[in-house]
Amino acid sequence: MPSQDPMNPAVMRASTAPAGGQPRIDDVLLRFPEEADYYSNLIDWNDPDDPLRLLHEPANRLDGRAGAIPPHDDMRDTVPGCQHAYGSSALLNIAPEWLTDSANLEPGLAYIASHPEINHVLLSGFDSFGLSLQQLTILLGRLRAISHVQIIRLTTELPVRQPRRIYENEALLELLRAYSTPERRIYVTVHITHPRELTAEAKTSLESLQQAGVIVVNRTLLMRGINDDAVVMGELLDKLVWAGVAPYYLTMADPNGVHETHALPLVRAYELVEEAKALTSGLGKRVRLSMNHASGIVEVLAVEDGRAYLKLYRAGDARQGRFLVRDCGPELTWFDELHEAEAADAAAAESAAGAVLDAGGDIWTEPVPDLRIEWKPGERSEEIVSINMMPIGD
Known part of the structure; x- marks a missing residue:
């Protein structure tokens, strides 16, 4: 008998009407049952500690915020909707509430166009593939019209949440082919947390992005009770490499954020990462442990004998670290x-x-x-x- 757990999407659909207004990413799960069932079928609903079940809980879902980056200290008001966080990089806000008026994009686009040192633009604040095709077409077209913007970086969790929305969307793939060229690439950061998410369908989705000329890298959030096991993490690193996805970095959960119950002590996180790297190939070993802090990125080099050895890449600081x-x-x-x-x-x-x-x-x-x-x-x-x-x- 199937579980009647209220978190099971099949049960949710029987008792919850679709939300009105513009949907978030996870609202789409209620609107299209076959897509909700994809991830639901990966979950052991009879196991309360099943990692994918925990990832599916509302508190742990990104709700379309796969592209959200914490605001950096002293960098919030570069211009409305745009942070020039690092020398060659800028963040452009694509949150739905910001894009309700296309005029909100103009200050950020104008700022990027007037700063030739910016060659990398990250679309931040929302899952890039949660935007409408029209919105994404306009954004990519406007950025590609700026000659010094070489890299456009998108972020998404759809390849493992709703892979069909990628590999069956020929219009999206054609758009990526048009704007990701050998000279000016589009990078996509995916959010894959557990090796069980890398199903055959998920890998088909990732391969479709790669065949469209996109460079795919992965960011994994370290989460207590979900992936805080060296064997699990080593398997994830291996499977990413085998799928041609570069493990970009492993990120600590903020104990003061939405994932506070899954935050790991830094000592354990470092030990876990080193143990996992010992189990994977050389390509998997290149992953870095980091924290997305309000002041910038904190890279954890080592934790030994009660001391942490770190590099701080402070937002707005011209130095590398x-x-x-x-x-x-x-x-x-x-x-x-x-x-x-x-x-x-x-x-x-x-x-x-x-x-x-x-x-x-x-x-x-x-x-x-x-x-x-x-x-x-x-x-x-x-x-x-x-x-x-x-x-x-x-």
Whole structure:
């Protein structure tokens, strides 16, 4: 007998009328039962701890906000609807409430057009493929008309939530073919959280994007009780690589955000990622652990002996990154907590690390796998800018 759990979409459809007005991504699940059933059929409704069931709970769904980026400190008012967060990158707001008036786009588009250093534009605030085809056509066309915008980046969860809306949508794929060329690519960041989401249909959806000339990368949120297992995470990294999807980075859940109940301590998150990387191939090992903090992106390089070794890519800062050493207790989960818990000897350790580097030494007492710091005489630790990883910053 099928489960009568109220979170089961089949039960929801029997008791809930479709919402009025412009639908969010998950409202579409109620409007098109066959699409709701796709993800529902992946769930073991008799297991209250089934990872996909937990991901399907309203508190854990993105509700179309797959493209949402936390506002960066001091960067909220670049111009209405646009954040020039990093030197070559800008974020353009595509939230439905913002796009109710197309005139809202004009300040951001004009700003991007007048700043030739911006070669990368991220559509932020909503699932890019949740927009109407007309809206997306206008956005891509306007951005492609700006000669210095080389990369347009979209974000979505539809390839694993509703894959047919991608691979059966020839008009969408043709639009992507037209605007993603060898010289000027469209990148799509997908949100795949658990290896069971990578079904045959999901991989067909991803392949259709790749065949349309799109570069597909993945962002995974680390979530307690859902994917906080090294074997599970190693399997996900392997399956992404096998599908030709680059594991971009693993992101910590904000303990003060909507995923607070799934936040992991930083020590455990680092151990988990390193354990998972040991189980996957070399291509899977390139994934980075990070936090999307209001001040910018915090990359976690290592957590050893009660200290976290970090790089802060601060929004609006022209430097590539600042090297930081912070105290890290076993239960601390977020960058702000590391500041609050910082002891006097942590600042001394950072100063001592700079002195060792000034003398031509190495701050690591033991070799750190896959990590190399390149140092130039006279640089202090906070001026180190070269790590043998792909650039990060948005």
